[in-house]
Amino acid sequence: MGYRGEDLDLRTAQSWVQGSGDRGVHDTGARAVGEGAPLGVGERAPIYVDDTLLASCNHAFDVALAHRAAEVRIEHLLYALTRIDAAAEILESYGIRDASLRRESATVIASEIPIGLTNGTGKPRR
Numbered sequence: 001m002g003y004r005g006e007d008l009d010l011r012t013a014q015s016w017v018q019g020s021g022d023r024g025v026h027d028t029g030a031r032a033v034g035e036g037a038p039l040g041v042g043e044r045a046p047i048y049v050d051d052t053l054l055a056s057c058n059h060a061f062d063v064a065l066a067h068r069a070a071e072v073r074i075e076h077l078l079y080a081l082t083r084i085d086a087a088a089e090i091l092e093s094y095g096i097r098d099a100s101l102r103r104e105s106a107t108v109i110a111s112e113i114p115i116g117l118t119n120g121t122g123k124p125r126r
Helices: 051-066 074-083 083-092 096-110
Strands: none
Touching: 051 074, 051 083, 074 083, 074 096, 083 096
16 A cells, blocks of 8 residues: 555555665665665655554545645644544554544534635645
8 A cells, every 4th residue: 555645655664665766765865775876856765654654644635635625734634643543542542532633623624615626636735
């Protein structure tokens, strides 16, 4: 499973195949020892995340797309974190009530005026 948006290169340990065009870079942006060339100007290193965060980012993207938002914003991610069971458990372990966070973030999302995307073909930015 990869990130549904096209503007970020989110990868999990399972989806990373060294030598697949990423020049062996890691999340620090540095190249791996003996692997490829350093990143050039304007190039971005992939961001390595765990499965829970990737699922949350994908859900946030879907929520932003459904609400025709111009960008995936923090309230979309907060809402998504409350909807993914593993992420909600992590929030609860830190004393954050996921039910109230879900309500509040959903209220902010619903109160915004959607942009006029053309027939659902436009996608929100990260």
